[in-house]
Amino acid sequence: MSQQSHDSIRAVLWRDDHLRLLDQRMLPREEVYVDCRTSDDVAQAIRDLVVRGAPAIGIAAAWGVVLAAQRNPGGLGAALSHLRAARPTAVNLMWALDRMQRAIARGADAGALAVEAQAIQDEDLAANRRMGDLGAALIAPGSGVLTHCNTGSLATAGFGTALGVIRAGVSSGRIAQVFAGETRPWLQGARLTVWELVRDAIPATLIADSAAAHLMDTGRVQWVIVGADRIAANGDTANKIGTYQLAIAARHHGVKFMVVAPSSTVDMATASGKDIEIELRPADELLGYAGQRTVIEGARAWNPVFDVTPAALIDALVTERGVVERPDAARMAALFAG
Numbered sequence: 001m002s003q004q005s006h007d008s009i010r011a012v013l014w015r016d017d018h019l020r021l022l023d024q025r026m027l028p029r030e031e032v033y034v035d036c037r038t039s040d041d042v043a044q045a046i047r048d049l050v051v052r053g054a055p056a057i058g059i060a061a062a063w064g065v066v067l068a069a070q071r072n073p074g075g076l077g078a079a080l081s082h083l084r085a086a087r088p089t090a091v092n093l094m095w096a097l098d099r100m101q102r103a104i105a106r107g108a109d110a111g112a113l114a115v116e117a118q119a120i121q122d123e124d125l126a127a128n129r130r131m132g133d134l135g136a137a138l139i140a141p142g143s144g145v146l147t148h149c150n151t152g153s154l155a156t157a158g159f160g161t162a163l164g165v166i167r168a169g170v171s172s173g174r175i176a177q178v179f180a181g182e183t184r185p186w187l188q189g190a191r192l193t194v195w196e197l198v199r200d201a202i203p204a205t206l207i208a209d210s211a212a213a214h215l216m217d218t219g220r221v222q223w224v225i226v227g228a229d230r231i232a233a234n235g236d237t238a239n240k241i242g243t244y245q246l247a248i249a250a251r252h253h254g255v256k257f258m259v260v261a262p263s264s265t266v267d268m269a270t271a272s273g274k275d276i277e278i279e280l281r282p283a284d285e286l287l288g289y290a291g292q293r294t295v296i297e298g299a300r301a302w303n304p305v306f307d308v309t310p311a312a313l314i315d316a317l318v319t320e321r322g323v324v325e326r327p328d329a330a331r332m333a334a335l336f337a338g
Contacts, residue, residue: 007167008200009153012051012059012121014114017070019063021051024154024188028195036060039068039079046086046093049186053155054229054265055124057087058096062117065100069110076104088277091230095264096120124157127262127320128164135165135225135260135318136174143222144177145169146212149240150192151227151260161227161260163196165318170202178202179221181209183240185285185303209242216253224250228261233336235311235327236273237261241304247313259309260318266336273308281305 011022019036025048026032034050036042042064045051051060061083068079084097103116139145145166152163159167169175178197183189190206197204207215215221224246230238237243237259250257270276283301288294295301317324324331 007153007159009196010158011154012056012063012157014063014066014118014121019060019067021045021060022154023050024052024150024192025049027154027191036064037067038071039064039083042067043082043086046083052188053150054092054227055128055156055161055262056154058092058264059117059121059124059157061086061093062096062100062120065097065104066110066113066117069104069113073110088279091267091270092262092264121157124262125159128156128159128161129168130320131161131260131262131318132159132164132168134320134323135162135258135316136168136172138256138258138316138318138323139165139169139174139223141174142176143169143174144179144220145175145223145225146179146181146207146215146221146246146255147193147224148181148189148226148243148246149183150188150196152193152196154192154196155227160196161262162225162258163193165225165258165260167200167202176203177205177220179205179207179215181207181212181242181246183242184209185289187289188240212246213249213253216249216255221255223256223258225258225260228259228265229306230270230276231259231261231266231317231332232270232272232276233266233268233332234272234329235314235317235324235332236276237309237311237314237317238273238276238278238306239309241307244307244309244313247309251313256315257309257313258316258318259314263319263321263336266319266332268332268336273310276306276308278304278306278308 013020023032152160180189180193286301
């Protein structure tokens with residue numbers, strides 16, 4: 001089957017004078033869109049997880065700059081600052097806003113900024129298709145894979161990063177079965193990844209996060225394939241909380257571990273994972289779900305939403321520029337320095 005048959009979803013849509021976002025908080029129950037008409041609307045949508053996934057956050061923020069330029073060109077500086085503060089960990093947000101700021105410095109008006117934002121979105125989709133081919137080529141035919149969180153069309157311009165590799169692998173017959181962890185506390189795996197897989201006719205099995213090591217022990221999984229929100233200069237990778245323990249379990253069981261992310265996620269100015277700021281979100285996200293409290297009153301919770309997987313646990317880092325096997329500082333510099 002062609003890759004197009006496994007690629008039908010677009011979550012970030014520009015509509016000339018506003019940005020339309022598929023509200024990922026409502027999936028899979030409802031397919032509801034949120035219209036953002038100001039840069040403040042976009043910043044709020046990023047904070048509230050209407051849009052999520054590092055590449056999609058960067059794309060949405062770029063369109064937020066366009067909205068600011070259309071409505072209040074004199075307030076572009078404030079709009080850029082507000083958008084930057086929306087989420088701290090995903091480097092794609094800063095990368096996209098830096099690119100838009102350089103365009104502003106060159107004298108770009110709202111029309112030229114719209115061209116730049118569209119280029120960011122188009123380049124992301126092209127990069128995802130390239131990464132899909134590169135990553136799938138590493139996988140032996142008939143393999144089973146496990147993925148974590150959501151790294152598909154919902155988290156990108158389309159096709160996906162880790163899920164793009166999975167889409168390409170299924171299309172080429174290299175991947176026979178996909179397992180997805182539920183991804184507490186927001187259940188991105190259960191609500192979003194499984195929704196994408198089922199929608200695009202990809203064989204999918206949901207597991208509890210805590211079943212991952214047991215699954216690996218059965219021999220049904222040959223690769224763990226994940227995305228990234230920030231990759232340090234030595235290859236250490238920040239991704240959704242729970243990724244680190246998957247990498248540890250994979251190494252113990254002889255399962256390969258692949259990180260898939262565009263080069264915009266690589267932050268060569270950050271030396272190692274110890275320098276990555278880990279976002280803490282409200283404890284309420286762990287103490288209940290969908291507005292219903294599930295934990296006794298008075299209980300406390302700690303809710304980091306990312307962790308850092310050491311480079312030593314990563315077998316392959318796939319970007320649109322190429323594959324870095326067993327990443328370390330020297331191999332990262334060879335591909336990304338300069």
